[in-house]
Amino acid sequence: MTHRVERVRELIRRELAMVLEKNYTFEGLLVTLHDVNITPDLKSCRVWVGVLGGKSWQQEQAVEKLRTNRGMIQRELFKRVKLKYSPQLFFRLDRSIERGVRIVQAIDDLPPSLNPTDEPAPPFREAGKVKEKKVREFASDEEFETAPDEEEDDQP
Secondary structure (H helix, E strand, O other): OOHHHHHHHHHHHHHHHHHHHHHOOOOOOEEEEEEEEEOOOOOEEEEEEEEEOOOHHHHHHHHHHHHHOHHHHHHHHHHHOOOOOOOEEEEEEOOHHHHHHHHHHHHHOOOOOOOOOOOOOOOHHHHHHHHHHHHHHHOOHHHHOOOHHHHHHOOO
């Protein structure tokens, strides 16, 4: 993505969040903008919206409300953002937060250990001390001495 497209994307995301906060309410739902993807020609813009709270159908209704009011949202947005072309907004529901919460809950629900008689692994520090001793054993001065024949062959 070019630097200009990245700057326009960030500007649209910031200003669009302010427009939605001022002009639209969603009863019992928290609507957030997760990401804005804009095409390099700046004519089309996909807006990923996260909706927290409520049932799945209520979340879909919130995104549908944004889709039906797209014209007014675009008008308000592009009064604030001056561009040669005003990108057309396409709203999409982003469920990544919900999936992340479900994954974290599944990990938290895992049993601590399958076999309680297993000994815990030694701490990392102890393993580091063992490695240091092995390095000292192999790095003795005798191993790195050069043979006298090699030194004589290098001279012309």
